[in-house]
Amino acid sequence: MNNVSLVGRITQAPELKLVGEERFCTKFNLAVDRYLGSTQKDEKRNEGKPTADFPRITVWGKIAENCCKYLDKGALVSITGKVSTSRFEKEDGDIVYMTEIVADRVQFLESLHSENKQ
Template sequence: MNVVVLYGRLTRDPELKYSQGGVANCFATVAVDRGMTKEKRQEAEAAGRPTADFISIKAFGKTAELLANYFRKGNRVALEGRIQTGSYEKNDERVYTTDVIVNRLHFVESAKENGGGNVGSFAPMNGQAGYYEVNEKDVPF
């Protein structure tokens, strides 16, 4: 069984492209903490060793559009997917790749928690608490 669950932060804004057939493709990288104790983390940082893994992710179709439209660099994200490996030739050398293909995305923080506005545009309308202007294209379903 090939199942991956990741919880981390996006290291860059997701990059959305469309194939010639019109299918959305989105690429990003997620920094996932290695879960070290405080002492082990301090040792690793002092020695210049990494304390997180940077994992390349790919999403397609509606999932790709959701990722590109509602998530930005620094946002926390939880995702489910599968590992996919591949290779290609570059300058007469074989380059091997490992990516996580995203099946499901989960919002981990609200716009208010991440500084406002980065997850959709759900800002109070005319300063009235409880009323929010929502653009239909901001709704993921």
């Protein structure tokens, strides 16, 4: 089963991009807190201290438009979606793998709507 649910803060203001003739998209990173527990042997010295992960989030369609219209850097959101991994070959022949979360739903837990976004 490929389901992801995350709560975190947006690390940069979402920007709307037109893909093709009619499809909108936005991408942003989400800062998600992670507390280190005693089961992570190598990180035992940091036990109980917070750290963060920064997964890349991709949003399509009307949801992308709403994210760009109502959200700004630092806004707290809940994301549900699926993990997607893609690969491409660089000019030098190296293969690069990219993992991102493709959001099916973005719930605004708070809005940091700035005046210049209107």
